[in-house]
Amino acid sequence: DTEVTQTPKHLVMGMTNKKSLKCEQHMGHRAMYWYKQKAKKPPELMFVYSYEKLSINESVPSRFSPECPNSSLLNLHLHALQPEDSALYLCASSQAQGQATYGYTFGSGTRLTVV
Amino acid sequence: RKEVEQDPGPFNVPEGATVAFNCTYSNSASQSFFWYRQDCRKEPKLLMSVYSSGNEDGRFTAQLNRASQYISLLIRDSKLSDSATYLCVAAKAAGNKLTFGGGTRVLVKP
Numbered sequence: 001d002t003e004v005t006q007t008p009k010h011l012v013m014g015m016t017n018k019k020s021l022k023c024e025q026h027m028g029h030r031a032m033y034w035y036k037q038k039a040k041k042p043p044e045l046m047f048v049y050s051y052e053k054l055s056i057n058e059s060v061p062s063r064f065s066p067e068c069p070n071s072s073l074l075n076l077h078l079h080a081l082q083p084e085d086s087a088l089y090l091c092a093s094s095q096a097q098g099q100a101t102y103g104y105t106f107g108s109g110t111r112l113t114v115v
Numbered sequence: 116r117k118e119v120e121q122d123p124g125p126f127n128v129p130e131g132a133t134v135a136f137n138c139t140y141s142n143s144a145s146q147s148f149f150w151y152r153q154d155c156r157k158e159p160k161l162l163m164s165v166y167s168s169g170n171e172d173g174r175f176t177a178q179l180n181r182a183s184q185y186i187s188l189l190i191r192d193s194k195l196s197d198s199a200t201y202l203c204v205a206a207k208a209a210g211n212k213l214t215f216g217g218g219t220r221v222l223v224k225p
Contacts (some may be wrong), residue, residue, distance in 0.1 A: 033212075042202060042215035044158065056212060089157055103149045103204075104213060106158040 004107035023074040023091030035090040116186040119216035138203030145205040
């Protein structure tokens with residue numbers, strides 16, 4: 001079982017819907033990440049939170065809005081998405097941003113389909 | 116040029132055989148390296164970190180060559196369950212992100 005929990009596992013939403021993806025970890029990690037992965041491609045970084053503050057936004061469109069309510073939780077709010085946004089959205093955490101010595105732990109992902 | 120490059124494969128490997136593949140990185144500032152394994156429609160899972168001195172974990176051996184800027188992964192006595200995509204990952208100094216290679220697909224067949 002993964003130590004990073006993501007919900008929901010699957011999500012189908014229309015282009016006018018608003019939905020949220022949730023991520024939770026209880027490993028005491030202080031850095032959390034959102035990645036997007038399309039089929040047969042590597043994960044692409046979207047956002048990094050370090051000590052609950054947004055530290056990296058990889059020029060992600062504003063229809064994706066991250067939120068870090070506390071050190072254990074990370075949300076990704078979705079609004080007015082396009083079909084090309086359909087992908088596997090992965091949350092990850094690490095002890096601290098930049099302390100990649102021990103790698104990142106990924107959640108099992110949310111498979112998003114935009115119709 | 117991609118920052119981390121891998122042969123996409125697939126590497127078709129007979130069960131019990133040894134397979135090895137490399138990954139090259141272009142940014143000399145990269146300091147930490149990892150191999151992740153990803154099964155179809157699953158999340159990446161950390162297989163092992165890679166150290167300059169080389170390291171071994173059971174049937175898996177990883178090597179780092181900083182002079183030539185590549186890392187390698189060797190799998191001995193391949194099992195059917197080793198079939199997966201292996202992602203090479205590089206990380207720079209503090210404050211930076213992981214950079215993933217495109218992955219190498221390995222298929223172990225009976």
